[in-house]
Amino acid sequence: MERADWIGAPEGLTRIEGMGVTAPDGFRAAGVAAGLKADGMPDVGLLVSDRPCASALVDTSSALPSAAVLYTRTLHTGSLRGVVVNSGCANAATGEPGITDARAMGAAAAAAAGVPLDSLAVCSTGVIGERLPMAILTPGLDAAAAALSTRGGAAFGEAIRTTDAFAKGGTFRLALTSGPVTIGAAAKGAGMIRPDMATMLAYVATDACVLPGDLLVAARAAAAGGFNRISVDGQMSPSDTLLVLANGEGPPLEGADLRLFADALRAICRYLAILMVKDGEGAEHAVRVVVAGARDDDEAERVGRAVGESALVRTAMYGQDANWGRVHQAVGQALAGTGGPVDVSLRFDGTVPDGPDIAEVLARPEYEMHVALGRGDGWAELFASDLGHGYVAVNAGYRT
Amino acid sequence: MERADWIGAPEGLTRIEGMGVTAPDGFRAAGVAAGLKADGMPDVGLLVSDRPCASALVDTSSALPSAAVLYTRTLHTGSLRGVVVNSGCANAATGEPGITDARAMGAAAAAAAGVPLDSLAVCSTGVIGERLPMAILTPGLDAAAAALSTRGGAAFGEAIRTTDAFAKGGTFRLALTSGPVTIGAAAKGAGMIRPDMATMLAYVATDACVLPGDLLVAARAAAAGGFNRISVDGQMSPSDTLLVLANGEGPPLEGADLRLFADALRAICRYLAILMVKDGEGAEHAVRVVVAGARDDDEAERVGRAVGESALVRTAMYGQDANWGRVHQAVGQALAGTGGPVDVSLRFDGTVPDGPDIAEVLARPEYEMHVALGRGDGWAELFASDLGHGYVAVNAGYRT
Structure with a gap:
């Protein structure tokens, strides 16, 4: 992207080479092909933190949210361990059976990854109105857990793609007075423009230590200044999700450092959002x-x-x-x-x-x-x- | 149109062969090519009643109405004699000079047609942001006045077209207890879908005698149930206009006959509106x-x-x-x-x-x-x- 001025990055935030969501300490990820996509591309992504995270969830305001969103909203966001995502099926407009499927998907992934029940957020993206094929998905969850790696951020980014023309994400270093922190991001979406697949998903992982309440305030501001500032065809998805995971230990950020972290999160979300606009089908500008x-x-x-x-x-x-x-x-x-x-x-x-x-x-x-x-x-x-x-x-x- | 049930025509309303807006007694019209359109197609339409009309104007709610709309709003709607229309230039976003042009257009047409100053509504449709070419337009107004005829309804309907794929209008007979009345209509528009030309214009002429206040109530209801029920791309034009002219003499309609007339006007407007949707560029359904x-x-x-x-x-x-x-x-x-x-x-x-x-x-x-x-x-x-x-x-x- 040529227009760095559009991002509004705060001083001290730099983009570095890295594996995205697994760049911060303590995160492992994987992306595998379970067979939900007809073309055999990766369709199951798993991101797990070695320790509990403060987390912030900002999701769709649709009156008909997907089953995955409805399940994830019930989780305790102070102690999440990560997120499991599938592409190829949105598990939306599937009613109570869909919620049961989402819960089972989270439980199977948690068991395979060795983290507590109900500690993984669940996201699904793909065709609306079809049930998750659990018989195909469950072995994929096991395979993803077996493949978890500190170098798995790129594979995770691939697995959450639907028809995105390119994977979206980045690795960032932020200098704080209390020391540097690392922030990794992975996102998918082409600005709500895609058929059925019309979903924005974004995951931000960091080894900063942030209180859950502060993280939620920062995440909401980042969504408002980022993903809510883009529009391709004005279409809102039942699955839209931003999830921020912060697994840092030690004294939580406060004061100027907390403000700087929030500014960095906002800049990263603007960066990801503008990438989605640029990926709009047929978009040339x-x-x-x-x-x-x-x-x-x-x-x-x-x-x-x-x-x-x-x-x-x-x-x-x-x-x-x-x-x-x-x-x-x-x-x-x-x-x-x-x-x-x-x-x-x-x-x-x-x-x-x-x-x-x-x-x-x-x-x-x-x-x-x-x-x-x-x-x-x-x-x-x-x-x-x-x-x-x-x-x-x-x-x-x-x-x- | 196959779906007569969409129209909701009241009993006693029948479509007949006729010249559209010149079918009712006392109306003459013309359409000529003045040269505003590069392709030499008719671009000036004039519709004149031999006697003053009760009239009802329902126009755009845009915050930036065209100069023609702003001028026409100043007219006394109890004694209009007709309307002059040009296509090829919208006279919109032209500021005070545009309003002066619209007034001059109305004055020249009125003089040529031998009706009082400020007794003709003025409408323009075409490219936004360009001034009316008065040197080309004025001779066209003279030519249109010279061509006025009781058989000129079809030519009028042609002249108000911009890129419409087909002319829209019709001639209708309505049986009332007080005797039959004739209603003629001409309209243009492809449901706001057209580039720059995005304008809906509709003219309904009748030899019924209707009080101006009653006519306005009926026209507003007809617009609400007709033109406001269509959408192609959700775009509102600065020039949208429905003008109903009723030149009948004798006792004005009241009671059941007035309600029947209002129902007929609504059905005719729904018919015209659905024709606009069907004319949407590329529209197949x-x-x-x-x-x-x-x-x-x-x-x-x-x-x-x-x-x-x-x-x-x-x-x-x-x-x-x-x-x-x-x-x-x-x-x-x-x-x-x-x-x-x-x-x-x-x-x-x-x-x-x-x-x-x-x-x-x-x-x-x-x-x-x-x-x-x-x-x-x-x-x-x-x-x-x-x-x-x-x-x-x-x-x-x-x-x-």
Whole structure:
């Protein structure tokens, strides 16, 4: 990614070479092919900490959450030991039998990994409406447990992919006054754009010591500033999950170090979120839509969503057309009924729509669309992608 | 259209052969090519009543209405004589100079047609953000006035088209206890789906005598039950307009006859609206999404919009895939935060998603998707179209 300024990394956070979620001390992981995916790719991921973790779970706000989400919400988040994930089947819209399956999946994985019952979060991603094939899955859980390794972070990252074009994650070092900590991340998702597979999953592991309450506050802020700032087609999944695991021992972070850790978590989540936008099917551009001059932040947010999720604006991005009339139309719709004047002013990476450099700007893989409204101090941002033929091809052809 | 049951026509309303908006007594119209469209197609339409009309205007709720809309709102709707329309330029996002242009357009047309100043509604549709080319337009207004004819309804219907695949309108006879009245209609629009041209315009002329207040109530109800029940990509235009002109003399309609007229107007608007959905670029299916069993009608409406405007659901319609998981996902998103159980049950023209006839149903050009939620008595409907390659091709390639 070229736009480091989009991430907002705090001082002291650096990206390093490493195995992602197994880079922090005390984490082992694995990814194996159990046979849930027809193409034989890895489909079971297991991440286990040698010691209990403080954990923070931020999951879907759908009114119809998946069975895995419903089960995981019942766990005690102060003493998790890790997470087990399968791809290929979402275990969503499966009712009570699905919850029983999720619980059995967690129990089998815990037994195989030698950790307590109900100490593993459970996530599933794939087709909605089909039961988990437990007879295929269970041997896969055993195989994953047998393969657990401190070098297994990359395999874990592969196993959670569905139709992602590339694996997403990273390894980071954060300098704190109390000493350095390591943070590893693995994520999947193409910004809710994928058919059925439309799920965002992100796992962050760290050897920092953080109180569960502090971790939850930081995770919620990171989700709000990261994954909730992206939209491809405005579709929410029943399985969306961010899970942060912190297995550090010793005095928990506080004060400036805790704030720095929270800032780093937010930057890492923004990094992962923007990767998801860039992976959108058929997407050729990641566009940061910034709305300024709204009456308040809520109004700016509404305008940002209207612009960034507009099919007309997004096809114009795809066509590299500085079609400001479509932005104008979306703004007018978003502000319907609010009264008062609106003075729309538009810049693409600082260039006006009829500027001489506009064609070059709109060809960039990443650019910023700045929409000023001249009504107040309200501000919002949204990361969006363009809408091209690839989206239709994948989403119409899938399953049939 | 095969689904007459979608229209809800009252008894006594019949479609007849006729010239559309010039079928009612006392209306003349014309459509000419002034040169606003590069392809030389008709682009100026004029509809004039020989006597003052009661009129009802229902227009866009955009916060950035077009100059034509802003001008037309200032007119006295109790004594309009007709409407002048141009296609090829929307005169939107043109500021004060645009309003001056709209006023000048109305004045020139009125002078040419020999009707009072400020007695013609003004509508413009086409590219947003460009000024009206008055030097080209004004001679066109003269030509249109010279061509006014009681047989000009069809030419008027052609002139208001932008990229519509077919002209939309009809001629209707309504039997009332006080005697028959004639209603003619002309409309353009492809359900907000078109690039820049995204505008719905509808004109209904009748020789019924209706008090302006009654006409406005009927027009608002007709818009709510017709044009506000369709969605292609959820995009609202700055120019959307429904104008009803009633030039009848004698005692105004009241009681049962007034209710029957209002029902007929609603049915005609539903007919025109569904034609717009069927004309959506690349659209191969018009789908009536019916949501039942919501807690209340507002909740049903929210679910209907979420389903009917979902890019995932609409690409599944295009692919003729009974992908109920995507409907489930959209329902979950729409009901986020509402609490309580949801029991989604889905039928396509009465067939369950895994029924033996489902492939045949999903191939139909028109079918009903019935979404039951099992939470209460709330109900809503929305007419939607599928999302195919044609949409991307037109909207990405346009203008560039």
